[in-house]
Amino acid sequence: CDGETIVNGENGFKITNKKGFSKLIVKAADADSAPKSCTCHATGVGSQDSAEITVTAEENTITITPKKAKLTCTAGKKKCSIQFKAEKVSGAINKKLMKICKLKDDGSVTGCKKAKKKKDVYERER
Secondary structure: OOOOOOOOOOOEEEEEEEEEEEEEEEOOOOOHHHHOOEEEEEOOOOOEEEEEOOOOOOOOEEEEEEEEOOOOOOOOOOOEEEEEEEOOOHHHHHHOOOOOEEEOOOEEEEEEEEEEEEEEEEEEOO
């Protein structure tokens, strides 16, 4: 790709061969580091072929939407839960890595706890 030979399983490239097709998977750190084009060569019994592939990459974004715009909790009350939805452009969100943190006035975060997922809503009790 981009004039360099790639090796299956190295440098973020994986080639999967199926019965009717082959698939090239590129795991780039960001859209800028993804290759722009690849030339694939295939050799069979008595024949060979090649094709030019254009590679496009998109940055994957996560959108977080609170279930309630404003949340009021009363001191001494047992349950006060923060709830939000999280959506990702491509792929699934790893629910084990989702955390909800408290935001201080100076912009720093503290008290991060794992969020629990119920249906499509993440939740954390205060």
